[in-house]
Structures are given as structure tokens and as C-alpha cells.
Amino acid sequence: MPSVAIIGGGHNGLTAAAYLARAGVDVTVLERLPHVGGAAVSAQAFDGLDANLSRYSYLVSLMPEQIIRDLGLDVRLARRRYSSYTPVPGGDRGLLVDAGDEAATRASFAAIGAADDADGFAAFYDRTTRLAAALFPTLTQPLPTRQAAREAAGAASAWSEIVDAPIADAIEAAVGHDLVRGVIATDALIGTFAALDDPGLEQNRCLLYHVIGGGTGDWDVPIGGMGQVSGGLEAAARAAGAKILTGVTVTRVTPDGEVTWEERVGGLPTGSPGLAIGTQLTAEFDLVLSAVAPHVLSALLGEAGVATPRPEGAQVKVNMLLSRLPRLRDDVAPEAAFGGTFHINETYTQLQRAYAEAAGGRIPDPLPCEIYCHSLTDPTILGPDLRASGAQTLTVFGLHVPDRLLTPETNDGMRVALEEAVVASLDSVLAEPIRPLLLEGGAGPAIETRTTLDIEEALAMPGGNIFHGPLSWPWLEHEPTSVAEAWGVATGHARILMAGSGARRGGAVSGLGGHNAAHAALELLRP
Numbered sequence: 218m219p220s221v222a223i224i225g226g227g228h229n230g231l232t233a234a235a236y237l238a239r240a241g242v243d244v245t246v247l248e249r250l251p252h253v254g255g256a257a258v259s260a261q262a263f264d265g266l267d268a269n270l271s272r273y274s275y276l277v278s279l280m281p282e283q284i285i286r287d288l289g290l291d292v293r294l295a296r297r298r299y300s301s302y303t304p305v306p307g308g309d310r311g312l313l314v315d316a317g318d319e320a321a322t323r324a325s326f327a328a329i330g331a332a333d334d335a336d337g338f339a340a341f342y343d344r345t346t347r348l349a350a351a352l353f354p355t356l357t358q359p360l361p362t363r364q365a366a367r368e369a370a371g372a373a374s375a376w377s378e379i380v381d382a383p384i385a386d387a388i389e390a391a392v393g394h395d396l397v398r399g400v401i402a403t404d405a406l407i408g409t410f411a412a413l414d415d416p417g418l419e420q421n422r423c424l425l426y427h428v429i430g431g432g433t434g435d436w437d438v439p440i441g442g443m444g445q446v447s448g449g450l451e452a453a454a455r456a457a458g459a460k461i462l463t464g465v466t467v468t469r470v471t472p473d474g475e476v477t478w479e480e481r482v483g484g485l486p487t488g489s490p491g492l493a494i495g496t497q498l499t500a501e502f503d504l505v506l507s508a509v510a511p512h513v514l515s516a517l518l519g520e521a522g523v524a525t526p527r528p529e530g531a532q533v534k535v536n537m538l539l540s541r542l543p544r545l546r547d548d549v550a551p552e553a554a555f556g557g558t559f560h561i562n563e564t565y566t567q568l569q570r571a572y573a574e575a576a577g578g579r580i581p582d583p584l585p586c587e588i589y590c591h592s593l594t595d596p597t598i599l600g601p602d603l604r605a606s607g608a609q610t611l612t613v614f615g616l617h618v619p620d621r622l623l624t625p626e627t628n629d630g631m632r633v634a635l636e637e638a639v640v641a642s643l644d645s646v647l648a649e650p651i652r653p654l655l656l657e658g659g660a661g662p663a664i665e666t667r668t669t670l671d672i673e674e675a676l677a678m679p680g681g682n683i684f685h686g687p688l689s690w691p692w693l694e695h696e697p698t699s700v701a702e703a704w705g706v707a708t709g710h711a712r713i714l715m716a717g718s719g720a721r722r723g724g725a726v727s728g729l730g731g732h733n734a735a736h737a738a739l740e741l742l743r744p
Contacts, residue, residue: 218241218242218243219242219243219503219504219742220242220243220244220245220502220503220504221237221242221243221244221245221502221503221504221505221506221738221742222245222246222247222474222476222500222502222504222505222506223244223245223246223247223505223506223508223716224247224467224470224476224505224506224507224508224509224514224517225246225247225248225249225255225507225508225509225716225717226246226247226248226250226253226254226255226451226461226463226508227253227254227255227256227257227447227508227717228254228255228256228257228446228447228450228726228728228731229255229508229716229717229718229720229723229728229729229730229731229734230246230248230253230255230506230508230716230717230731231246231253231254231447231450231451231453231454231731232284232288232450232728232730232731232732232735233506233508233716233730233731233732233734233735233738234246234454234457234459234461234731235288235450235453235454235457235459236287236288236731236732236735236736236739237459237735237738237739238454238457238458238459239288239453239457240735240739242738242739242742244454244458244459244460245459245460245462245500245502246454246459246460246461246462247462247465247467247476247478248461248462248463248464248465249464249465249466249467249677250463250464251463251464252463253447253451253461253463254443254444254447254448254451255447255676256273256274256443256676256678256683256726257271257273257274257443257444257446257447257726258271258272258273258443258444258447259271259272259441259442259443259444259445259598260272260444262536262538262663262665263538263656263658263659263660263663263665264658264659264660265658265659266538266603266656266658266659266663267599267600267602267603268538268592268598268599268600268603268608268610268663269441269442269444269598269599270442270536270538270591270598270610270612271439271442271443271444271591271598271612272443272536273443273534273667273672273675273676274443274683274725274726275438275443275589275591275612276436276437276438276589276726277294277430277436277437277438277439277446277725277726277727278427278430278431278434278435278436278437278725278727279356279426279429279430279431279724279725279726279727279729280292280446280726280727280728280729281353281356281357281431281727281728281729281732282431283357284357284728284732288449288450288453289453290446290449290450290453291445291449292439292445292446292449293439293440293441293445294437294438294439294440295437295438295439295440295594295595296435296437297316297435297436297437297438297556297557297594298315298316298317298556298557299313299314299315299316299317299553299554299556299557300314300315300316300557300558301313301314301400301557301558301559301560302314302549302553302554302555302556302557302558302559302560303396303399303400303559303560303563304545304546304547304560304561304646305329305396306562306564306567306583306645306646307645308329308546309546309547310328310329310546310547311325311329311545311547311549311554311646312325312326312328312329312331312396312397312400313325313549313553313554314400314557315553322335323335326338326397329394329396330394331392331393331394331396331397333393333394334392334393334394334397337391337392337393338391338392338397338400338401340391341375341378341387341388341391341392341401342428342434344373344374344375344378345374345375345379345428345429345434346428346432346433346434347370347371347373347374347375348370348374348375348376348379348425348428348429349428349429349430349431349432349433349434350432350433351366351369351370351371351374352366352369352370352425352429352691353429353430353431353432354432355369355691355692356691356722356727356729357729357732357733359697359703359704360691360692360693360697360702360703360704360705360721360722361692361693362692362693362694362695362696363690363692363693363694365692366691366692367380375387375428378390379421379424379425380418380421380425380690383413383414383415383416383418383420383421384402384405384413384418384420384421384424385402385412385413385414386414388401388402388413388565395564395565395566396564396565398564398565399560399563399564399565399566399567399568400560400563402563402565402568403560403563403568403585403587403616404423404424404427404428405420405421405423405424405427406420406423406568406585406616406617407423407427407532407587407614407616408423408530408531408532408682408683408684409423409531409684409688410529410530410531410572410575410617410619411423411572412569412572413565413568413569413572419687419688422687422688422689422690423688425690425691426688426724426725430725430727436558438591438594438595439595440595440597441595441597441598442591442595442598443726446726450728462478464480465478465479465480466478466479467517468497468517469499469517469519470505470507470514470517470518470713471518472518472710472711472712472713473501473712474501474502474503474504474505474712474713475499475500475501475502476499476500476501476502476505477497477498477499478497478498479495479496479497479498480495480496480497480498503712503742504712504713504714504738504741504742505712505713505714506713506714506715506716506731506734506735506738507708507713507714507715507716507717507719508716508717508730508731508734509677509685509717509719510528510677510678510679510682510685510686510717510718510719511525511685511686511708511715511719512525512526512527512528512679512685512686513677513679514708514713514715514719518710518713525686527679527680528679528680528682528684528685528686528687529619529620529621529669529680529681529682530619530620530669530672530673530678530680530681530682530683531575531616531617531618531619531620531669532614532615532616532618532669532681532683533584533614533615533618533635533636533638533639533666533667533668533669534612534613534614534615534666534667534672535612535613535615535636535639535664535665535666535667536610536611536612536613536664536665536667537610537611537612537613537651537655537663537664537665538603538608538609538610538611538655538656538658538663539608539609539610539611539651539654539655539656539663540606540607540608540654540655540656541607541608541609541654542555542590542609543647543648543649543651543654544647544648544649545646545647545648546646546647546648552593555588555590555593555609555611556590556593556594558587558588558589559587559588559589559590560586560587561583561585561586561587561588561642561643561645561646562583562584562585562586562642562645562646563585563586563587563616567583567585568585568616568617571583571584571585571616571617572617574617575617575618575619575622576619578621578622579622580618580622580634580635580638581617581618581638582638583638583641583642583645584615584616584617584618584635584638584639584641584642585615585616585617585642586613586614586615586616586639586642586643587613587614587616588611588612588613588614588643589611589612589614590609590610590611590612591610591612592608592609592610593609598610608656613639613643615635615638615639615642618635618668618669619669620669620670620673620680620681620682623668623669623670625670628668628670628671631668632666632668632671635666635668636664636666639666640652652664668681669681669682683718683724684718684719684723684724684725685717685718685719685723685724686718686719688724689705689721689722691705691721691722699711700737700740700741701714701737701741703737704733704734704736704737705720705721705722705733706720706721706730706733706734706737714734714737714738715730715734716730716731716733716734716735717730717731718730720733720734721733
């Protein structure tokens with residue numbers, strides 16, 4: 218029986234483990250934390266408050282139904298009716314994009330003085346949907362060539378706008394209102410630190426992955442929280458016979474498939490007492506699948522001199538639990554405004570200025586932010602008493618906070634400063650301050666802030682980069698020269714495959730890195 222080691226028990230590692238074990242491969246998953254799931258976990262973040270929050274990752278767009286079906290996962294995704302709400306900074310109006318009411322959306326465009334942009338906005342996303350319909354089905358197949366992908370997308374899609382020139386050109390051609398331009402631009406900046414006119418097109422690749430999920434670009438809420446996703450994958454992997462070792466730290470990998478790990482907390486297979494703390498084990502495997510960041514893998518291989526550059530994240534994340542939703546300056550119901558993505562200080566001009574300020578070494582003022590209220594779509598994440606009381610969760614994602622602004626020595630102070638920047642930005646568009654609405658937990662007000670350094674420490678994501686590194690186009694410039702290259706999971710070594718978010722079509726909670734690495738592995742292991 219062929220053997221495979223999987224380094225990292227995040228959702229991608231678990232996906233790969235489930236596929237391989239179901240195919241009869243001897244699979245061993247090695248996870249540093251005392252639990253699996255990585256960033257796709259749920260947690261009771263606030264002592265004494267019965268709320269099961271998706272602490273790090275929170276929405277699902279890129280996970281194909283095929284993976285859910287293949288592995289028999291009990292994962293249900295809820296579609297949000299409202300796409301987004303964006304208050305006009307300093308004003309008492311906002312743009313509500315209602316996927317269920319085109320007339321109401323057009324009226325909202327008119328209310329902020331952007332009536333002429335309603336058609337251009339809709340047409341832009343119609344073109345991205347055409348691109349999504351062509352590209353999304355290819356994500357679970359060997360990579361197409363650039364030419365094949367372009368031909369499949371067709372001239373009526375957004376291919377040329379997203380692939381051939383900085384996305385700033387397409388945004389400025391599509392719409393004219395500063396706020397409407399900003400609504401589109403944010404899709405290019407979530408987790409990416411780049412200018413909208415950057416010729417390197419990193420922002421374009423980010424936007425592409427944000428608009429192709431499911432073939433529609435919709436971002437859904439997992440019922441029960443992100444823990445349901447990773448929990449379902451863990452159950453599928455274990456049921457198929459995969460060995461999952463938690464609380465172990467991989468210390469060395471060799472190109473010929475030898476892996477050394479150290480037992481730290483005694484959590485070997487379920488029911489095992491584990492080994493003495495500090496025990497080192499070494500085993501050789503036919504293949505090694507790396508579900509950790511490429512930068513981490515390089516260090517494990519001892520390639521520090523030629524290591525993959527340390528990536529950089531560019532966000533701050535803040536979780537809150539409120540007694541109720543805050544009042545707005547607009548007459549839009551809070552349940553509608555917070556029912557989709559709530560944009561704060563994200564006009565086109567504000568986003569450009571915030572990038573320049575951050576590149577200059579300062580926290581942007583105001584800080585561009587996005588809010589997601591999971592409990593509106595999925596009340597089950599709240600205990601019965603909280604649900605009955607009207608409590609709601611808010612998850613805030615602050616943009617343009619690059620890891621370069623922090624050091625281990627300044628992290629504590631920066632965490633406080635960034636939390637204040639998030640609160641100030643949010644308060645600037647509300648009819649009342651947010652802090653008085655925070656529920657009291659056992660350790661104080663229910664607010665939790667995570668910097669890029671906090672994320673790196675908790676999840677071993679270098680630089681706090683949520684994608685494990687720069688995103689890549691989901692196609693090849695030429696015909697592949699190996700099985701691993703064809704599936705987008707190649708490393709510099711034939712027996713080591715990239716199976717995490719750092720794979721060519723990784724990033725976000727999708728399972729794609731694990732799915733594609735597993736399929737490449739099965740081809741390579743085939744007699």
C-alpha cells in the first residue's frame with residue numbers, strides 16, 4: 218500500500234487526506250495544533266457568552282459542490298440576499314445592492330447620486346459572471362493553458378479587463394461615482410496589499426478569485442460556522458482510514474520523502490496516550506503533501522538560502538458580539554445593511570489614499586473595513602438565550618494593514634491602535650457608537666482583535682498572509698511538463714506536492730489545493 222504524509226491539518230490537508238484514504242492510500246496527517254481545521258474553525262471566543270464564531274475564515278465561495286458530494290460532507294451553505302451596503306462617508310445615505318430586488322437597487326444608486334452607474338455596475342458583474350461560468354469548472358481539473366482558458370471565457374466576458382491590464386482601468390471605465398468604484402475595487406484588495414493600478418496585477422488576481430466562486434461569485438455562510446466545514450472533512454478523512462496526528466511539529470522534510478516530527482502534547486491517533494513530550498519520529502513516505510505555506514515548506518527542506526520569500530498579509534481582523542445591531546444614519550433597516558457585506562470608508566479615493574498611507578508606514582485614517590454579520594444568516598451559531606435577546610455577531614476585516622507595520626516588540630501596542638482604528642472607522646458611519654453595544658463576557662467587552670502577527674503565531678501563516686503567498690492565475694502559459702505541474706501542485710521536488718492555499722489554485726476556504734494534490738498524487742502512485 219502506498220504511503221503519503223500530509224503536513225498540516227487545515228481544511229486542504231483534510232481534503233487531501235479524505236480523497237487519498239478513500240482510494241486506499243496509507244495516509245498520515247501531521248498537525249501542529251491540538252486540533253485540526255487551521256483557519257476554518259469555530260470557537261467560543263468570549264468567555265461566558267454562548268456564541269460559536271468563525272474566528273478566522275468566515276465565508277465560502279470557492280469550494281466546489283463536487284468536493285462536498287465526493288466526500289459526503291454534511292456542509293450546508295446559506296446564500297445571503299443582500300450583496301452589500303456602503304454608507305456615503307460623512308453623509309446619511311448609502312448604497313444597498315439587493316440581489317433580490319433590482320428596482321430597489323436602482324433606487325439606491327439614484328439616492329446617492331449614482332443613477333447613471335446602475336447599468337455599468339450590473340454590466341461589469343455580468344461580464345465577471347460569464348468569466349466565472351467558464352473558469353470555475355476547471356478548478357477541479359488539470360490546469361488549462363492560457364489560450365484554452367481565454368477561448369472558453371469568450372469575448373463577452375471580463376477576461377481582457379481582469380487579465381490584460383490593471384483593474385483600475387476597468388473600474389474607471391465601468392462606473393464613475395467614487396463610492397461605486399470603491400465597491401468594485403474592494404474585491405481586488407481583500408487580503409492583498411497592492412495599488413489598484415499596480416502593473417504586477419496582484420490586485421487583478423485577487424479580484425478574479427473573488428468573482429468566480431461557484432460560477433457566480435456569490436459568497437455563502439456555512440450553517441453552523443466554519444467548524445462544520447473542517448469538522449466534516451475530518452470526519453470523512455477518519456472514516457476512510459486516515460491517521461490524523463495532532464500536537465506534533467514537523468521539523469524536517471527531505472526531497473526523497475523522509476519526514477521527521479516531534480511529539481509535543483500527546484495527541485496521536487484517537488484513543489492513543491501519545492508519546493513522551495519531545496519524542497522525535499522519522500518515517501519515509503512515497504509522497505509528501507505540504508498543506509503549509511510554501512515559505513514554511515522551504516524552511517523544513519533546509520532551503521533557507523533559496524527559500525520562498527516570506528509573504529506579507531495586509532489585514533486586521535476584529536470579532537465582536539453585540540446586544541443588537543447598531544442604528545444607521547440611513548433609513549435602510551440594519552438587518553438589510555448588515556445582511557451582506559457592509560463596506561466602511563471604502564470609496565475609490567479612500568482606498569487609494571489608504572494604500573499610500575500604509576505604504577508610507579502609517580495606519581490609514583480612516584481605515585477601510587468590511588463587516589460580515591453571520592448571525593443574521595445563520596442564527597444557530599448563537600445559543601438560545603443570546604438568540605432570543607437579539608444579540609448579533611460582527612466580523613470586521615480591516616484592509617491595507619501590511620505586516621511591515623508591526624514587529625514582535627510593537628505588536629501589543631499596534632493591536633490596541635488597530636482596534637481603535639477599526640472602531641473609529643465604524644463609528645464614523647453609524648448613528649451611534651459601537652462600544653456601548655458590546656456584550657460583557659467573562660474577560661470584559663466582547664471584542665477580539667487579531668493582527669497579522671497574531672495570525673502568524675496562531676496559524677503558522679507567515680506574515681499573516683491568508684493566502685499563504687501571492688495568488689496565481691488558474692491556468693498555465695504552456696503545456697505542462699509533469700503531472701504535478703498539470704494539477705498546479707508542483708514544488709522543486711518530484712516527491713513533494715503543494716496541497717494547501719499555496720498551490721496554484723489555492724487561497725480561501727475551497728479544498729482545491731487538497732483536491733488537486735490528491736488527484737496528482739493518485740496519478741503518480743498508480744502502478
